[in-house]
Amino acid sequence: MSMSKAEGIVPVVSAARALRARRRRWPVLLTLLAVLATLAQPALSGDLSASREHQLKAAFLFNFTKFIEWPALSFSSANDPIVIGVFGDGPFVVELAQVVNDRQVNGRGIVVKRVETAAEARSAHLLFVSAGEDGHFDELRLAIQGSPILTVGESPSFAQAGGTINFVVEDDKVRFEINMDSAERAGLRISAQLQKLAKLILKSS
Amino acid sequence: MRLLRDAPIKRKLTTITMLTSSVALLVACLAFAAYELVVFRQEMVAGLSSTAAMVGDNSSSALAFRDPASARQTLESLDAHSHIVGAALYDTDGQVFSTYGRARLTEPFKPPVVQPDGHRFEGNYLELFRGIDLAGEHAGTVYIQADLNELYARLRRYAFIVMLVMIAASLVALFLARRLQATISGPISHLAGVAHVVATQKNYSVRAMKQDEDELG
Numbered sequence: 165m166s167m168s169k170a171e172g173i174v175p176v177v178s179a180a181r182a183l184r185a186r187r188r189r190w191p192v193l194l195t196l197l198a199v200l201a202t203l204a205q206p207a208l209s210g211d212l213s214a215s216r217e218h219q220l221k222a223a224f225l226f227n228f229t230k231f232i233e234w235p236a237l238s239f240s241s242a243n244d245p246i247v248i249g250v251f252g253d254g255p256f257v258v259e260l261a262q263v264v265n266d267r268q269v270n271g272r273g274i275v276v277k278r279v280e281t282a283a284e285a286r287s288a289h290l291l292f293v294s295a296g297e298d299g300h301f302d303e304l305r306l307a308i309q310g311s312p313i314l315t316v317g318e319s320p321s322f323a324q325a326g327g328t329i330n331f332v333v334e335d336d337k338v339r340f341e342i343n344m345d346s347a348e349r350a351g352l353r354i355s356a357q358l359q360k361l362a363k364l365i366l367k368s369s
Numbered sequence: 370m371r372l373l374r375d376a377p378i379k380r381k382l383t384t385i386t387m388l389t390s391s392v393a394l395l396v397a398c399l400a401f402a403a404y405e406l407v408v409f410r411q412e413m414v415a416g417l418s419s420t421a422a423m424v425g426d427n428s429s430s431a432l433a434f435r436d437p438a439s440a441r442q443t444l445e446s447l448d449a450h451s452h453i454v455g456a457a458l459y460d461t462d463g464q465v466f467s468t469y470g471r472a473r474l475t476e477p478f479k480p481p482v483v484q485p486d487g488h489r490f491e492g493n494y495l496e497l498f499r500g501i502d503l504a505g506e507h508a509g510t511v512y513i514q515a516d517l518n519e520l521y522a523r524l525r526r527y528a529f530i531v532m533l534v535m536i537a538a539s540l541v542a543l544f545l546a547r548r549l550q551a552t553i554s555g556p557i558s559h560l561a562g563v564a565h566v567v568a569t570q571k572n573y574s575v576r577a578m579k580q581d582e583d584e585l586g
Binding site: 340 | 402427430433435436439492504505506
């Protein structure tokens with residue numbers, strides 16, 4: 165998106181100058197703009213996936229909660245909300261909050277919040293670790309080990325390193341890997357319906 | 370009825386008996402067949418509805434995570450149901466997400482515009498829409514279209530059975546009617562014979578033999 169904007173501004177400015185200089189160049193300039201727009205198309209669609217990717221990931225994070233069974237102890241009551249914590253990436257918190265809005269999963273509301281400390285992480289049911297935060301997350305990982313928290317990442321080898329679910333972008337599609345051992349350690353049950361969509365399932369036995 | 374009027378009493382009785390029993394039997398057979406068909410249609414709808422529910426459950430994740438390949442795989446499991454002509458999955462916006470058409474279709478299966486839950490018998494098909502619920506949220510819709518070949522096969526089978534039953538029952542009824550009509554036609558024929566002797570020979574000394582205790586006795 166940002167790239168296409170930058171590309172777009174240049175011809176518009178030059179077009180304005182040309183217009184002032186010679187009004188008769190109109191059709192030529194319009195054609196030029198059209199050609200530029202066509203040329204920008206592939207770059208645009210390739211670039212678009214960045215925001216689309218975030219949208220999809222936000223929707224997927226919300227949908228994950230429908231296919232995960234947390235141990236009864238992780239909720240204090242039947243209509244206790246599911247807490248989705250986001251580690252890093254402030255803007256994504258807003259985006260995720262928009263997706264979640266007032267929706268409910270099996271009668272539970274969803275709360276999205278930014279997480280920075282181990283104590284905050286422990287209060288979440290699902291913890292999303294945005295790309296580039298892995299280094300910081302490693303410190304946190306030990307603190308939440310064994311807690312019924314579904315960790316979702318978006319960096320290569322996040323699942324191999326002990327995360328439960330990891331997003332993988334492949335052919336303009338957002339897919340995911342599941343580490344079943346990690347889920348088991350956290351006492352989470354992952355529905356077979358979700359498992360069958362996984363690009364990769366990591367399991368020790 | 371004119372034909373019957375001039376026929377001998379023996380034949381009249383047999384014909385009346387046969388006609389009455391055949392009509393009664395036919396009505397009974399048709400009633401049973403109609404009931405069976407109504408029940409069968411209900412079973413078809415129930416069966417298709419549970420198949421749709423199964424497909425919905427198994428494709429809810431594919432819809433939620435926009436994975437058409439997985440959705441197609443689920444729909445292809447319908448191959449096991451030979452009466453299912455085609456099926457489709459729609460996303461929450463009502464857009465077609467994935468379709469399935471049975472092999473060897475004369476023309477490719479085209480999914481209709483999404484509709485609210487319900488079923489209807491349309492021409493040679495039964496079609497059904499069913500919403501997919503995922504954790505309390507609407508996740509999409511399943512559409513399944515099934516042919517009515519089995520219904521027609523049943524209809525033909527019923528017609529054949531009714532025919533067989535009618536023939537067999539008629540033979541038995543004919544046999545019984547022939548035997549039993551004698552209890553009525555016998556004394557009447559006897560009386561008629563005696564009356565005939567009286568009328569033609571003016572012989573009033575002939576006596577009819579009393580046979581039963583009914584009106585003729």
